[in-house]
Amino acid sequence: MTTTRIPYADLPVTARRAVEAHTGPVLKVESEVEGFNSSIAARLTSPTGDYYVKGLRADHRRVWTQAREAEVNPYVRGIAPALVARVESDGWDLLVFEAVDGHHANYRPSSPDLAKVVDVLRRLGEIPCPPIELRRAEQRLERYVDRPEDLAYLAGNALLHTDWNNTNVLVNDQRAQLVDWAWATQGAPWLDAGYWVVWLIGSGGHEPASAEQWAARVPGWRDAPANGISAFAAANANVWDEIGGQDPDPWTARMVSAARLWRDYRKA
Template identity: 35%
Template structure:
C-alpha cells in the first residue's frame, strides 16, 4: 500500500520539508500499510513522517495521532506536528532510533515488554471515535469491550528497542477495549517468534488481566481469528496473512478448537 514520497503533492511535500527542517528523505525500513512513511534528516535532527489520502488511511492516521498524544510518553513517540492539505493528512513524529524487538523465548526484550504492558494496561481511553472490538476483529463479545486504549499490533517491527528502553510505534489500529485484548493480540507474534502456544500462554499468564479472563472467551477469540485468517490467507498471497493464519491455527489446535 505504501506509495512513497513521490505520491505526495509538491505543495504538501514542500510544507513537510519546511516543518521538518530537512531535505534528506529516507523510506521506512519496515511496514507496508501507510501511504507515506519516511524518515527526514535535517539540522533539527531526524523525524518520522506518515501521511495518508485514502479514507481508511486518513482515519487510521487520525487514530494514531490521537493515541500518541494520549499514551504514556515513555512508550509512544511524541507528535511534533500534523497538517491537512490537498486531501492529505500528514503527521511528524519523534524519531525512535533502535532495532526491532525480539520476542523469541528467553529474549532480554521480553522483560522490557512485560513492564510496558503492565503500565499500558491502565491507559484510559479519552473521549473520541476510537476503533471498537468488532471493527478491529470482525467479530464481537461483551468481554472484549472496555475503557482502555489497546495498541492491538505489537509485532516485533512496532517494538523499537532504543538506548533508552522500549518504544512502541504505529498506533494506527488503537482500539478502545478490555486490556486483556492486548495480550491476546500479542500471542500469535510470540508463537511466530518461536514460542509454542503453551509457552505463549504461560508468558501471558504473568499478567493479571490474562489470568482473570474467562477461558471460554479466549476460545472464542482464538477460534474467531483462526477462521478469519484462514479465510483471508486463501484470498491473498501476502506472506504475513499466511503467517497469521498458521500461528492462529496452531493456537486453536492447542486449545482443542481445530478450524
C-alpha cells in the same frame, strides 16, 4: 490491502514545504521499507533533529487511521513517539513524529526484548482509555466469533493497541515503545496480551503454552476468563483465515498457521 509505498521526494512540493515548516529543511531522507499501511513512510534528518513522517492520500479509504493516530497520541506519550504535527496539504494527510532510535522487537524465545515488551504492555494497561472516538473490540470482531454471546468477553474500557507486529515495537537499551496506533481500540484489558500471543507463535520458536506464559506476565491477562481467551483465539484465527484467503504469501501463511495453532491449543 497493502498500500503502495512512494518516495518522500515524490510528494508535492507544497506538501513537503508544509512538513518542513515543522521540521526545518530536510538534509537527509531514509525511506522505511517495513509496514503495509502508509503510502509515505520515511525518516527525515534536519538541523533541528530527526523525524518520522507517515501518510496517505486524503482520498484513501483508510485515511481515517491518520486521524485516529493523531487523536490518541497525546494520551500515549511515554510509550510512543510524540506527534509533532499533522499536515494536510495538496491532497495528502501526513503525520510527523519525533524519531525514535531502536530496533524492531525480537520475539524469539531467548530474546531479551520480551521482558521489555511485557513492560510496555503493563504501562499501556495503566493508561486510562481516552475520551476520543475508538472502535470497540466487540465491534471489530463481531463477524469472527463462533457464538454471538462470546462478544461479551471482548468488551471493556481499556485502551488497546491491537497490532503487535514486531515492527510496531521499537526497542532500545532502556525500554520498548509502540508505533502505528492506527488500530487503537477500546476493549477488555487482556486483549493486547492475546494479540501478542499470536505474534509470539508466528515469530517461530514459541509453542502456544510458552507464548501464554509470557502473556501471563501482563497484569491484565491474569483476570482474563479462560472461556474468553478461547473465544478470542477462535475469532483471531477466523480473522487471519480471511486475511490469508486462498493463496496467502509466506509471511501471511505463517500468521494464519500461528493463529490456528493457538485456537486448536485452546480447544484441546
